[in-house]
Amino acid sequence: MIKIDKTIASIVHSPTLWANDLVHEKRSRHETVYHMGFGESPFPVPERMKKALADAAHRKEYLKAEGLHELVETIKDYYRPIYGDEYINRSDVLIAPGSKLILYALQMAIEGDLLMPVPSWVSYEPQAKMLRQNVIKVPTTLDDDGYHIDPEDLRRIIHQARQEGKNPSKIILNAPNNPTGLTIPADELPDLAEICKQENIFIISDEIYGFVSFDGQYRSIAPLVPDMTAVSSGLSKHLSLGGWRIGIGFIPKGAPGLQGALRSIVSETWSCAPSPIQQACIEAYKRHKDIEDHIQACTDIHALMNQTVSEGLRGHGIIAPTVQGAFYNYPDFDPFRAALAARGIKTSHDIQETLLKDYNLATLPGKAFGAAEDVLTLRISGCDYDGAAALAAYQGGAKLDRSFIETYAPRVLKAIDVFGEFVGKNK
Numbered sequence: 001m002i003k004i005d006k007t008i009a010s011i012v013h014s015p016t017l018w019a020n021d022l023v024h025e026k027r028s029r030h031e032t033v034y035h036m037g038f039g040e041s042p043f044p045v046p047e048r049m050k051k052a053l054a055d056a057a058h059r060k061e062y063l064k065a066e067g068l069h070e071l072v073e074t075i076k077d078y079y080r081p082i083y084g085d086e087y088i089n090r091s092d093v094l095i096a097p098g099s100k101l102i103l104y105a106l107q108m109a110i111e112g113d114l115l116m117p118v119p120s121w122v123s124y125e126p127q128a129k130m131l132r133q134n135v136i137k138v139p140t141t142l143d144d145d146g147y148h149i150d151p152e153d154l155r156r157i158i159h160q161a162r163q164e165g166k167n168p169s170k171i172i173l174n175a176p177n178n179p180t181g182l183t184i185p186a187d188e189l190p191d192l193a194e195i196c197k198q199e200n201i202f203i204i205s206d207e208i209y210g211f212v213s214f215d216g217q218y219r220s221i222a223p224l225v226p227d228m229t230a231v232s233s234g235l236s237k238h239l240s241l242g243g244w245r246i247g248i249g250f251i252p253k254g255a256p257g258l259q260g261a262l263r264s265i266v267s268e269t270w271s272c273a274p275s276p277i278q279q280a281c282i283e284a285y286k287r288h289k290d291i292e293d294h295i296q297a298c299t300d301i302h303a304l305m306n307q308t309v310s311e312g313l314r315g316h317g318i319i320a321p322t323v324q325g326a327f328y329n330y331p332d333f334d335p336f337r338a339a340l341a342a343r344g345i346k347t348s349h350d351i352q353e354t355l356l357k358d359y360n361l362a363t364l365p366g367k368a369f370g371a372a373e374d375v376l377t378l379r380i381s382g383c384d385y386d387g388a389a390a391l392a393a394y395q396g397g398a399k400l401d402r403s404f405i406e407t408y409a410p411r412v413l414k415a416i417d418v419f420g421e422f423v424g425k426n427k
């Protein structure tokens, strides 16, 4: 009999798995389930990318650990106007099978504990735990201006952690953010950068939703702290290519030993991202008009869907700032706390369970994103519609308005009504 490592065994994805199983079960009984639980962009693969992949099918060689040279160079050119020459020249690109592995490799390579703003994406904390590192939570505030981390709070938490014998050494910042759909305002980045510099905290900037930014602005902390920031990104979100498993990283040359450490991790684990995929992905970074238009059109539709959700939820009295990017909302049911408690609903998990069992609405509980048990938040994703049909209509000249959602995403509207029914019970 084998014994599973205790740390690994303690990492469970119960809310996601439980929701997934129940959704399948209900759908197999032909019940209508509103699916706001899983965040996968619904748009199709652009024709150019399909063709590029077909043309690259013959590529079968192992590639260099850092990635295919032409892809690496094309990516640098693509990001040069975004980050500026200095950051590009002071970093190297790393290609991986998904940015998740870049995040994991960075956490592995940099000794010490993780500062994690809350709420944050579900995988940062388990990754740190797998590496036997502590997770030090950093509070945030969420409002119509964005996702805010108070720099002085951050400094205090770093000092306190050190007094407790911990070793805070890195922070993961993610904007636009999963789960909130909010972004860190550009004018708040310099103070955060300064604290990280002063306190010797390495920044991992998760920019996987960087191009799904509803005002078209790409914000990054990387150029502010070029030697102490690594970026992770990829094509999973703005090109809806999650299953292609392609991630990109910018790794600063000025962080002593980091490049070498990552090269060792890559060569002893995944070796390289698949050759045909790397070859095909060059096309994603050549600024072809059709690809750029596709990204913009998908982002416009995400904005319509998810901002309509924010507005609809607010209309029901739920706290829901207008989202700024990605494809999520992170509603807070605190105004209904007493009435929900009277119905036995006291945690985010209770809300998730009630909505799925009694209202056929799948969501994820705030707890999965690091929130305390009794914080009454959910992550909901506005992606439950036929992306191919919606995109074709928009590209064919349809206007992005209420009737667009009625026609192409009726389940998104229905889900907003269901939230109304859920909280309306309390009135």
Ligand SMILES: Cc1ncc(COP(=O)(O)O)c(C=O)c1O
Residues within 6 Å of the ligand: 039, 097, 098, 099, 100, 101, 121, 174, 177, 178, 206, 208, 233, 234, 235, 236, 242, 245, 246, 247
């Ligand atoms: C915030 C965030 N970061 C990173 C990832 C990982 O993306 P991938 O591994 O597909 O590049 C995801 C995927 O859902 C995400 O939401």
